[in-house]
Amino acid sequence: xxxxxxxxxxxxxxxxxxxxxxxxxxxxxxxxxxxxxxxxxxxxxxxxxxxxxxxxxxxxxxxxxxxxxxxxxxxxxxxxxxxxxxxxxxxxxxxxxxxxxxxxxxxxxxxxxxxxxxxxxxxxxxxxxxxxxxxxxxxxxxxxxxxxxxxxxxxxxxxxxxxxxxxxxxxxxxxxxxxxxxxxxxxxxxxxxxxxxxxxxxxxxxxxxxxxxxxxxxxxxxxxxxxxxxxxxxxxxxxxxxxxxxxxxxxxxxxxxxxxxxxxxxxxxxxxxxxxxxxxxxxxxxxxxxxxxxxxxxxxxxxxxxxxxxxxxxxxxxxxxxxxxxxxxxxxxxxxxxxxxxxxxxxxxxxxxxxxxxxxxxxxxxxxxxxxxxxxxxxxxxxxxxxxxxxxxxxxxxxxxxxxxxxxxxxxxxxxxxxxxxxxxxxxxxxxxxxxxxxxxxxxxxxxxxxxxxxxxxxxxxxxxxxxx
Amino acid sequence: xxxxxxxxxxxxxxxxxxxxxxxxxxxxxxxxxxxxxxxxxxxxxxxxxxxxxxxxxxxxxxxxxxxxxxxxxxxxxxxxxxxxxxxxxxxxxxxxxxxxxxxxxxxxxxxxxxxxxxxxxxxxxxxxxxxxxxxxxxxxxxxxxxxxxxxxxxxxxxxxxxxxxxxxxxxxxxxxxxxxxxxxxxxxxxxxxxxxxxxxxxxxxxxxxxxxxxxxxxxxxxxxxxxxxxxxxxxxxxxxxxxxxxxxxxxxxxxxxxxxxxxxxxxxxxxxxxxxxxxxxxxxxxxxxxxxxxxxxxxxxxxxxxxxxxxxxxxxxxxxxxxxxxxxxxxxxxxxxxxxxxxxxxxxxxxxxxxxxxxxxxxxxxxxxxxxxxxxxxxxxxxxxxxxxxxxxxxxxxxxxxxxxxxxxxxxxx
Numbered sequence: 001x002x003x004x005x006x007x008x009x010x011x012x013x014x015x016x017x018x019x020x021x022x023x024x025x026x027x028x029x030x031x032x033x034x035x036x037x038x039x040x041x042x043x044x045x046x047x048x049x050x051x052x053x054x055x056x057x058x059x060x061x062x063x064x065x066x067x068x069x070x071x072x073x074x075x076x077x078x079x080x081x082x083x084x085x086x087x088x089x090x091x092x093x094x095x096x097x098x099x100x101x102x103x104x105x106x107x108x109x110x111x112x113x114x115x116x117x118x119x120x121x122x123x124x125x126x127x128x129x130x131x132x133x134x135x136x137x138x139x140x141x142x143x144x145x146x147x148x149x150x151x152x153x154x155x156x157x158x159x160x161x162x163x164x165x166x167x168x169x170x171x172x173x174x175x176x177x178x179x180x181x182x183x184x185x186x187x188x189x190x191x192x193x194x195x196x197x198x199x200x201x202x203x204x205x206x207x208x209x210x211x212x213x214x215x216x217x218x219x220x221x222x223x224x225x226x227x228x229x230x231x232x233x234x235x236x237x238x239x240x241x242x243x244x245x246x247x248x249x250x251x252x253x254x255x256x257x258x259x260x261x262x263x264x265x266x267x268x269x270x271x272x273x274x275x276x277x278x279x280x281x282x283x284x285x286x287x288x289x290x291x292x293x294x295x296x297x298x299x300x301x302x303x304x305x306x307x308x309x310x311x312x313x314x315x316x317x318x319x320x321x322x323x324x325x326x327x328x329x330x331x332x333x334x335x336x337x338x339x340x341x342x343x344x345x346x347x348x349x350x351x352x353x354x355x356x357x358x359x360x361x362x363x364x365x366x367x368x369x370x371x372x373x374x375x376x377x378x379x380x381x382x383x384x385x386x387x388x389x390x391x392x393x394x395x396x397x398x399x400x401x402x403x404x405x406x407x408x409x410x411x412x413x414x415x416x417x418x419x420x421x422x423x424x425x426x427x428x429x430x431x432x433x434x435x436x437x438x439x440x441x442x443x444x445x446x447x448x449x450x451x452x453x454x455x456x457x458x459x460x461x462x463x464x465x466x467x468x469x
Numbered sequence: 470x471x472x473x474x475x476x477x478x479x480x481x482x483x484x485x486x487x488x489x490x491x492x493x494x495x496x497x498x499x500x501x502x503x504x505x506x507x508x509x510x511x512x513x514x515x516x517x518x519x520x521x522x523x524x525x526x527x528x529x530x531x532x533x534x535x536x537x538x539x540x541x542x543x544x545x546x547x548x549x550x551x552x553x554x555x556x557x558x559x560x561x562x563x564x565x566x567x568x569x570x571x572x573x574x575x576x577x578x579x580x581x582x583x584x585x586x587x588x589x590x591x592x593x594x595x596x597x598x599x600x601x602x603x604x605x606x607x608x609x610x611x612x613x614x615x616x617x618x619x620x621x622x623x624x625x626x627x628x629x630x631x632x633x634x635x636x637x638x639x640x641x642x643x644x645x646x647x648x649x650x651x652x653x654x655x656x657x658x659x660x661x662x663x664x665x666x667x668x669x670x671x672x673x674x675x676x677x678x679x680x681x682x683x684x685x686x687x688x689x690x691x692x693x694x695x696x697x698x699x700x701x702x703x704x705x706x707x708x709x710x711x712x713x714x715x716x717x718x719x720x721x722x723x724x725x726x727x728x729x730x731x732x733x734x735x736x737x738x739x740x741x742x743x744x745x746x747x748x749x750x751x752x753x754x755x756x757x758x759x760x761x762x763x764x765x766x767x768x769x770x771x772x773x774x775x776x777x778x779x780x781x782x783x784x785x786x787x788x789x790x791x792x793x794x795x796x797x798x799x800x801x802x803x804x805x806x807x808x809x810x811x812x813x814x815x816x817x818x819x820x821x822x823x824x825x826x827x828x829x830x831x832x833x834x835x836x837x838x839x840x841x842x843x844x845x846x847x848x849x850x851x852x853x854x855x856x857x858x859x860x861x862x863x864x865x866x867x868x869x870x871x872x873x874x875x876x877x878x879x880x881x882x883x
Contacts, residue, residue, distance in 0.1 A: 180822030182812030
């Protein structure tokens, strides 16, 4: 099929979306609401013109003879008005927002040069008495959910793009109320109680769903000379940490930057992974039962607990690598180095959000890649001048292959090789559901089952950063 | 004056709607007999196509074409849905049909369902119509007892079950894809088209969704033939239509008249003209989502025509006289749409809200220059960029009012 985009000929397959063709061909179309798999076409930012008619490019399939224009006065007008409408509905507290400079709405407004606002803001804090009067029946209900350890939500900053609704593997979110009063929320606005995979946090374009942590407290501890801050670096975060700060071009550079932000020691979490895999292998060897489930994915544990409790006993319970390492750090290591364990602050930098829920006492904080980015930005250091550095030698990784465990199927492969048993690995809730379904109907029989909630494993974890442009 | 043809209202006031025997005695279910005994689905479909019947819900899409699309689908499961989610302000024609002659509607539903090959039909009724739900439930029960519905309809091979599904009264659920979502148990939001419901509708199966008034025409067409129907009314859209006259007319209410009648004639001859001592200002054609007809448009023909300047819509006509407060009207329109938008897409969710806000300020006389600029922007974006037609509807009357009565609205005369 042949179509024209901006007066140039392009080839397209039947059923392809206009947006995909443009993206493939290097034509930039801004968008706010689409996720990789679901295109709703509700934000009307990705508009293009086809023979004079405006349409959303993200969910319109190509037809023969289409003549698409991606930039025109009409398109710019549509984008401007709709963005302005969204802005007026947004709280606009940019300076104090967790997502400042990493907010897609803010970026779009800047990119589309939104300067004048015709609409009177709806959720902004108003001071003048007259203005408040004007807003009387104008302020919609704001729902704030701080009921868990990992994710904080506020509808004040929500632009109702529906990404979280579409991305959530267990369908926790939906629209509540209707028309202008619409808010994204859980049924009956109950506090969020899910498997905390964090994909919603990762995909939220604004600061409506964010990581929960007291960053100010963490920064204080980093600056405190009496405290020894130790960073545990999850190998998975190296995949995306550059999206958060482009200066982080290598592992060594990251370690250097971490030391500059106030971490006295930076250790490779690979050591803890080795320990975890060793313990798992031992347990698999001793255990005579079949269909043992690996416990390294915290969200998977929660998923089994909440949705399939009949398999609770199948899980071979081994602590997280973070916990295993922190235990040694606060025990043997502190003794050897003659430090009071209470002065050690272990901060795990992870690609996982649910580790915050499953956190044990020895790990003081779990922060995500996004939170690391915020700490670095808040510290305001000149990243370019920072020299490269290396992991502390006290916890050296014997075999770099253990790091494959961050990928789906990695951990089970390593264990299966050592113990010479069969295994099944599933990633993503859809696959996991299928395996569990087969299991309950006795259609499968294997030694170990690995489940990872995030598709692809930790490299695609909910705590990872996302490329914005 | 020649005798007027009544199709839908022929039994109104003459029979007891709660009693199926009275409907049968008045010649009811004869069309179903004829269909089952003498006709095939194909020939019946042919009659409907010849009749030129078009959708009475507002869009005016040819009914025969829609039924044909579903009939041609090869799927085993098919559905037929009667759209009775009447929630356009000032429109109560479908309610009147159920109130006066529910069995005519049922007969139409049975015939149309059998034509497309559906084994299950739904009546999606506005949940606020409590009394009408009761009437329909009783009617379905009676029809089932008389084997007009069930496993072997009139002891033939045809089978059909009818389920009454009460919605929650949302305006958007009158849009067919939102209606389908609602029956499936999802949130009442429009779906992306294509695929059209005729290919992939309720539970992923081919589905025909027709307005109740359209369906009520079908028994007459089957009985008297499509050609006879095509002779009634205008050439572009044959047949009769229920017009609902509201506002400052002397005799407001539902009246059945052939399509193609001039607005002037309808108001003067059938609605008794304007109330005494009042002066005609404008009329809104087709409910809250309709355009405004001024004095110069009074000679317009009321018919379904794609090129018409003022579309007929649902057939509701609101007559406004010069004592009316235009600001109250603006507020009434905008508050309706700001309440009834589903909230899915940005332009409609935010736009209808802002428009309502501005209408409120207009009424209080607090309009600022920033609002005047905003009005044009919002109307433009509602008109051009919304997901479903509701956004467009929300802008129609408002834009007409702004362009025609600028002086009154901005109070420039002072």
